[in-house]
Amino acid sequence: MATDKEEIVDWFKKLQDSICRQLEEADGEGRFREDLWEREGGGGGRTRVITNGNIIEKGGVNFSAVFGSAPDNIVKALNLPKSDFFASGVSIVLHPVNPMVPIIHMNVRYFETSPTEEGKVGTWWFGGGIDLTPHYVDREDAKYFHQQLKSVCDNHDHGYYPQFKKWADDYFYIKHRQETRGIGGIFFDRLGPDQEKSKEQLFSFVKDVGSIFAPVYTHFMNKNCGLPFGEKEKQWQMLRRGRYVEFNLVWDKGTKFGLDTNGRTESILMSLPPQANWVYDYQPTANSSEEQTLRLLKKDINWLG
Template structure:
C-alpha cells in the first residue's frame, strides 16, 4: 500500500483549518459575553514527540483557555505523529482491525483534532469533539465524533445538538446518523456507573469504505457540524443565572467525565502509550471536579 503522502497532507491541513475556526469562534464567544473580567484567550504551546531512539516523531499544537468569561477550561489540540507502534499497540490494532503483518511492519501515522470544553455556567453544557485519520502500511481509517455533556439537561438543547449532527451526516446518506448515534451511546457509556456520561452525539471508528475521498468528505462534515451544533447552546445558556446548587451538580458531573476519560477512553490510552505529550493527552480533564 502506498504511503498516501498527498492524502496525509490534506488531512493534516484540514484538522488545522478546523482548529483555527473553532479557536476564533470560542474567543468570539468570550468577547460577546462582556463583563469586568478580561475576555479569555487561548495559550498556544507546540508539542513534540520523540521516538525511542530520540528521533523526531511529530507533534502538534496545544491550545488551552483557562478562566475565561464563558469557558472555565477548554482545549483544542491538533497533532500529526508518526513512528512505529509498540508491542501492545500492535496487538490491539491487529485484533480490532483484523490485520496481519503488524509485527513485521509496525509503522504508523496519525493526525487529528481533539477538543474538550468545560464551561463556567453550569447550565451551559460541556462538550467533546475529535476527528482523526490513522494510517499504517496495512490500511487507513478515519474516526471521531462529538458528544454533549450537560450537568443540567435541557431537552431542547439535546434535540438541537442531535439535529445538526443528523443534517451533516445525511449529506452522505440517511443511513449514517442512527448508526453513529447508536455507536456513540455504546462508546460513551460508563459501565461501573451503569449510565452514559452525557446525552450522546455521534461516533465512528475504523471507517474505511475503500473510497478515501468520500470518507475524507464524511469526516470533514462531522467536524463542520460541531460549531453550529454547540455554539447556539452556549449563546443561549452562558448568561443564565446559577448558584451553589447548580455548581455542585456541575462538579459532580465532571467527576463522572474524568472517570470515563481515565478508565475507558481509547484516545487517552493511545496517546499515553505512544509517547505523546502527557499534558496534551490529559487536556480533557476538568479544572475542578468532586465526588460524592
C-alpha cells in the same frame, strides 16, 4: 488526485485555527495559549488551552500528527501487523463556567500504517465524533444537538446517524455507574478501505463533522451562558465533572492510545476539568432537576422524537 496524509494534516490545522477563532469570539474574553511540542518517536502537535474566560472555564483545542514504529501494545490492540504508523487529528474538550452550558467533546482523526517488510500492504481509516454532556439535560437542547448531527450524517449517508448514534451511546457509557456520560451524539471509527465509499468521500464526511462543531457549541454558549445558577447547581456541576473524569481515565480509548504512543501527557489530559468532586453515595433529592437528569442518562433515547 487521491487524498493523502499531507492534505489531511493541512485541513486539520485549518480546522483548529477556525474553531479557536470562533470560540474566542463567542467567549468574548478568553484567549487560547499555544504550546508547540515534539514527540520523541516522531511528529508533534499544537496544544491550545483556554482558561478563565467569560463562558469557558477551561478547554483545549488540540492538533497532533505523530508517526514512527507502532508500539507493540497498539499493534495488539488494533490487531495490526508490526509496521510504521501515522496518526493525525483534532481533539476538543470544553468545560464551561455556567452549569447550564454543557460540556462538549469532539475528535476527528486519521490513521494509517505502512507496508510491512513481509510485504503486507498498509491500511488507513478515519474516526471521530461529537458528544454532548449537559450538567442538566434539557430535551429541547438535546433535540437541537442531535438534529444538527443527523443533518450532517444524512448529507452523506442516511444510515450514518442511526449507526453512529448507537455507537456513541454504547461508547460513552460509564459501565461501573450504569449511566451514560451525557446525551451522546455520534461516534465512528475505522472508516476505511472496506467501506463502500472512497477515501475522498469519507474525508468529506469527516470535514463536515469537524466544521459543525463551532456553530453548534457557540449556539449553546450564547443561549445558556446567561441562565441563573447558585451554589446547588455548582455543586452538581462538580459531581458531573467527576463522572467525566471517571470515563476519561477508566474507559476512553483515545486517552489510552495517546499515553501508549508516548504522546504529550499535558495535551492528552487537557480533557480533565479544572475542579471536580466525588461525594460518597450521593443521592439526589426526589423529583429534583438533578434526579430528572440522572433518569435521562440512559442509552437509546430518541432525542428527535
